[in-house]
Amino acid sequence: xxxxxxxxxxxxxxxxxxHWLFVPLTLGLGFIIxxxxxxxxxxxxxxxxxxTQFWMKLFAINFAIGIxxxxxxxxxxxxxxxxxxxxxxxxxxxxxxxxxxxxxxxESTFFAVMYFGWEKVSKKAHLVSTWLTAIGTNLSAVWILxxxxxxxxxxxxxxxxxxxxxxxxxxxxxxxxxxxxxxILHTVTNAYVLAAVVVIGVSAWFLLKNREQLxxxxxxxxxxxxxxxSLLVLIFTGDGSAYNVAKVQPMKLAAxxxxxxxxxxxxxxxxxxxxxxxxxxxxxxVAEDPYLFEISFPKMLSLLATREMDGFVPGINDxxxxxxxxxxxxxxxxxxxxxxxxKAQGTLAVHALKAYQDAKKSGDQAAMDQARTILDENxxxxxxxxxxxxxxxxxxxxxxxxxxxxMVSLGMFFLLLFVLYFxxxxxxxxxxxxxxxxxxIISIPLVYICSQSGWIVAEVGRQPWTxxxxxxxxASISGxxxxxxxxxxxxxxxxxxxxxxxxxxIMFKQINKGx
Amino acid sequence: MNTxxxxxxxxxxxxxLLGAILVFLLFVQGLQSLLLxxxxxxxxxxxxxxxxxxxxxxxxTTLVTFGGAAFASFPLFYSTSFGGAYWLWxxxxxxxxxxxxxxxxxxxxxxxxxxxxxxxxxxxxxALGSFLLGVAVATLFSGGSFIMEKTAITDADSPAISYWxxxxxxxxxxxxxxxxxxxxxxxxxxxxxxLLFIISKAEQNQVPAFVEKCRKQLPVVxxxxxxxxxxxxxxxxxRSGYRSIDGAMTExxxxxxxxxxxxxxxxxxxxxGVIYVLFxxxxxxxxxxxxxxxxxxxxxxxxxxxxxxxxAGFGGNAYFISNYDPEMSLTLANSSSSxxxxxxxxxxSIAIPFVIxxxxxxxxxxx
Numbered sequence: 074x075x076x077x078x079x080x081x082x083x084x085x086x087x088x089x090x091x092h093w094l095f096v097p098l099t100l101g102l103g104f105i106i107x108x109x110x111x112x113x114x115x116x117x118x119x120x121x122x123x124x125t126q127f128w129m130k131l132f133a134i135n136f137a138i139g140i141x142x143x144x145x146x147x148x149x150x151x152x153x154x155x156x157x158x159x160x161x162x163x164x165x166x167x168x169x170x171x172x173x174x175x176x177x178x179x180e181s182t183f184f185a186v187m188y189f190g191w192e193k194v195s196k197k198a199h200l201v202s203t204w205l206t207a208i209g210t211n212l213s214a215v216w217i218l219x220x221x222x223x224x225x226x227x228x229x230x231x232x233x234x235x236x237x238x239x240x241x242x243x244x245x246x247x248x249x250x251x252x253x254x255x256x257i258l259h260t261v262t263n264a265y266v267l268a269a270v271v272v273i274g275v276s277a278w279f280l281l282k283n284r285e286q287l288x289x290x291x292x293x294x295x296x297x298x299x300x301x302x303s304l305l306v307l308i309f310t311g312d313g314s315a316y317n318v319a320k321v322q323p324m325k326l327a328a329x330x331x332x333x334x335x336x337x338x339x340x341x342x343x344x345x346x347x348x349x350x351x352x353x354x355x356x357x358x359v360a361e362d363p364y365l366f367e368i369s370f371p372k373m374l375s376l377l378a379t380r381e382m383d384g385f386v387p388g389i390n391d392x393x394x395x396x397x398x399x400x401x402x403x404x405x406x407x408x409x410x411x412x413x414x415x416k417a418q419g420t421l422a423v424h425a426l427k428a429y430q431d432a433k434k435s436g437d438q439a440a441m442d443q444a445r446t447i448l449d450e451n452x453x454x455x456x457x458x459x460x461x462x463x464x465x466x467x468x469x470x471x472x473x474x475x476x477x478x479x480m481v482s483l484g485m486f487f488l489l490l491f492v493l494y495f496x497x498x499x500x501x502x503x504x505x506x507x508x509x510x511x512x513x514i515i516s517i518p519l520v521y522i523c524s525q526s527g528w529i530v531a532e533v534g535r536q537p538w539t540x541x542x543x544x545x546x547x548a549s550i551s552g553x554x555x556x557x558x559x560x561x562x563x564x565x566x567x568x569x570x571x572x573x574x575x576x577x578x579i580m581f582k583q584i585n586k587g588x
Numbered sequence: 589m590n591t592x593x594x595x596x597x598x599x600x601x602x603x604x605l606l607g608a609i610l611v612f613l614l615f616v617q618g619l620q621s622l623l624l625x626x627x628x629x630x631x632x633x634x635x636x637x638x639x640x641x642x643x644x645x646x647x648x649t650t651l652v653t654f655g656g657a658a659f660a661s662f663p664l665f666y667s668t669s670f671g672g673a674y675w676l677w678x679x680x681x682x683x684x685x686x687x688x689x690x691x692x693x694x695x696x697x698x699x700x701x702x703x704x705x706x707x708x709x710x711x712x713x714x715a716l717g718s719f720l721l722g723v724a725v726a727t728l729f730s731g732g733s734f735i736m737e738k739t740a741i742t743d744a745d746s747p748a749i750s751y752w753x754x755x756x757x758x759x760x761x762x763x764x765x766x767x768x769x770x771x772x773x774x775x776x777x778x779x780x781x782x783l784l785f786i787i788s789k790a791e792q793n794q795v796p797a798f799v800e801k802c803r804k805q806l807p808v809v810x811x812x813x814x815x816x817x818x819x820x821x822x823x824x825x826x827r828s829g830y831r832s833i834d835g836a837m838t839e840x841x842x843x844x845x846x847x848x849x850x851x852x853x854x855x856x857x858x859x860x861g862v863i864y865v866l867f868x869x870x871x872x873x874x875x876x877x878x879x880x881x882x883x884x885x886x887x888x889x890x891x892x893x894x895x896x897x898x899x900a901g902f903g904g905n906a907y908f909i910s911n912y913d914p915e916m917s918l919t920l921a922n923s924s925s926s927x928x929x930x931x932x933x934x935x936x937s938i939a940i941p942f943v944i945x946x947x948x949x950x951x952x953x954x955x
Binding site: 133134136137138140141142143144145147148150151152153154155156158159160162163164165166167169170171172173174175177178179181182183184185186189190193194198202233236237238240241242244423424426427430458459547548550551552553554557561564568571572574575576578579581582583586 | 642643645646648649651652653655656657659660661663664666667668669670671672674675677678681682684685686687688689691692693696697698699700701738739741742744747748749750751752755757925926928929932933936937939940943946947950953954
């Protein structure tokens with residue numbers, strides 16, 4: 074069972090991470106291309122058309138493989154997470170279908186016009202198609218992020234014991250959940266920053282080679298402004314993300330910060346090395362220090378998580394032991410139950426569901442009502458029934474911690490990069506600053522690492538839950554044998570890696586070819 | 589008829605329509621299936637790739653939306669079929685992944701695997717992809733070897749609500765002659781439409797010899813398609829299936845014929861579909877209206893497939909029969925989303941004509 078769970082998780086993670094290698098570039102590059110073509114439309118200058126077509130070619134190479142990995146993700150919800158598909162399909166399926174109807178068709182249809190239609194439609198129709206391609210790709214991201222946010226912060230639904238699943242009762246609550254809005258903004262602006270850095274890096278390479286200089290300088294100018302503005306939104310929504318995580322997934326925040334024992338006025342670790350000997354719920358007398366080394370900002374984690382300098386931020390041990398005062402996202406304050414209490418409630422809920430169904434079969438309405446009451450009272454911890462030990466509640470702390478700090482550090486680095494490029498471009502000094510050009514090129518892999526780190530924080534940090542507090546991974550999987558999943562995992566790994574290598578090779582050749 | 593009952597049927601009709609449009613759009617796969625032999629020289633291959641390359645995204649997106657709509661409206665089917673017939677669906681997914689990249693990579697400098705490899709990828713997707721989709725769709729009538737028990741979620745040691753009863757996970761469907769027959773029908777439909785598509789563009793075609801080859805091939809391919817379809821339709825009408833009657837799954841002889849016969853509008857859609865297909869093919873064989881025969885036959889395919897797919901679920905029929913225990917079979921009533929979700933999705937579906945309109949615009953412009 075464990076190997077099946079881990080293999081299913083690995084396969085989904087592999088697909089999602091490969092998918093997220095390709096998608097962010099299209100999300101951001103779509104708008105950059107649309108802006109360039111708008112300039113062409115307004116000025117009639119062929120230079121802007123040439124520039125648009127150059128970046129469009131890179132967009133197209135990247136676009137196809139993004140679609141290819143996307144289809145696998147959608148179908149893997151059924152193939153590998155079939156329990157999940159039934160348990161929450163009533164809510165989760167709707168954003169996926171809306172994504173298909175509203176976004177996929179828009180992006181794929183207008184991509185074809187954008188890519189093949191230069192000579193077949195009017196200049197205006199082509200420009201509109203380019204904008205609609207960019208909007209379509211972003212709309213697609215919006216709907217899948219709504220679905221993802223709902224998994225992290227389930228809202229707008231009610232459990233139906235007759236069908237043994239959750240059902241949507243408030244569509245707008247799902248769509249406009251504060252977690253969803255923040256996540257959408259944070260994720261798409263991350264994609265814009267990635268695209269901006271890629272454009273800067275490729276342009277920097279041209280400048281180093283003394284090729285396509287006008288194209289490179291104009292591209293850098295656009296990308297710098299686009300990237301800088303996006304990064305400001307990214308930082309702002311990053312703060313919102315941390316606040317949301319503190320309220321709806323406190324264990325994830327604790328893992329992000331390597332915080333085992335909570336405190337009032339908790340410091341924010343700016344840089345740290347975790348102590349590998351550290352374990353959960355140690356005897357306070359002999360407890361290991363969580364860090365071998367750390368640089369912290371006093372009280373900043375409390376400020377981030379509670380909006381108060383001396384607010385209490387629970388650590389991993391606190392969340393397991395419970396007993397502290399916690400204010401949730403809706404503003405309700407209560408004493409947080411311990412893991413054991415939540416598990417007991419979860420077990421009550423699951424047993425009540427069983428009792429309800431047995432009573433229904435025998436036609437005992439009184440027993441049904443009684444079971445329903447117990448189920449409703451305890452449902453918020455339904456998923457804890459499937460968690461065996463307290464340590465199962467803790468995500469991979471080192472992976473979450475380092476990914477989070479790497480993401481934040483690189484984010485700050487890109488802020489500096491944009492400022493430097495903006496300054497150098499304004500002062501006409503770009504060509505002379507070879508170190509800066511090299512920095513731009515080196516930033517390309519760094520921005521991908523940053524982007525992937527963000528997903529690791531979001532997805533590894535929320536383990537073991539597929540649906541926060543309601544359904545853990547071990548109760549979400551399909552009834553497939555683990556060796557079958559291992560086989561498809563290997564096949565996907567080989568296929569995606571081969572296609573990635575081919576994609577990169579084609580991209581490099583295309584860039585080398587120039588506009 | 590209550591609202592939930594209506595919306596379940598509305599969504600089954602819509603998912604069926606998406607499936608039918610997908611079968612029509614598989615002409616892209618039909619084009620790709622010409623790559624290794626019929627389109628032997630470079631000019632013919634380039635032409636096939638160009639035609640397919642301008643349209644493949646619509647087929648691909650229809651497949652994705654078909655999956656999304658099935659997930660949203662009938663999540664239990666998504667859960668049971670995809671999670672159970674694991675290998676059948678995985679094979680289809682692999683074939684579509686290799687298609688998605690091949691158009692762009694085939695002729696690109698530095699594509700690592702060589703042009704021939706991407707052409708083989710396209711061919712495999714074209715031939716096997718359409719065939720396997722047909723086999724997968726056939727399981728709506730022939731069923732699957734699954735156990736489905738929603739209450740299993742209360743068992744912490746084994747919470748999976750559905751299991752496949754054999755280790756083949758859907759590949760055993762390839763041994764079922766009925767499934768194979770529908771797989772072949774879909775493959776030959778795709779290929780027939782592909783040939784008609786090329787012929788419809790004869791005027792602007794730069795490779796007349798290839799078009800002539802397609803013209804010669806069409807009678808044989810279309811003949812096989814029609815024969816196989818007739819065989820499938822007869823077999824379908826003679827099949828027995830399961831229907832939910834008074835809360836119990838009951839075996840009903842000629843269940844699909846009965847569903848069609850008792851719904852004259854559905855039967856009419858099927859009949860009109862067949863007439864359109866035959867009309868387009870006969871016109872083509874007579875050498876008339878070459879530019880439009882693709883659309884006649886295409887419309888016919890959509891109508892016929894739509895009626896056939898609807899017949900699987902309407903009338904309380906079990907549209908995914910459990911061959912292990914028919915009581916566990918899926919019907920529209922026991923597998924759909926809630927009334928609220930179906931209602932939300934129904935409002936969303938108002939946008940579909942708008943989507944179809946801009947696709948039609950793009951199609952026309954890129955002709």
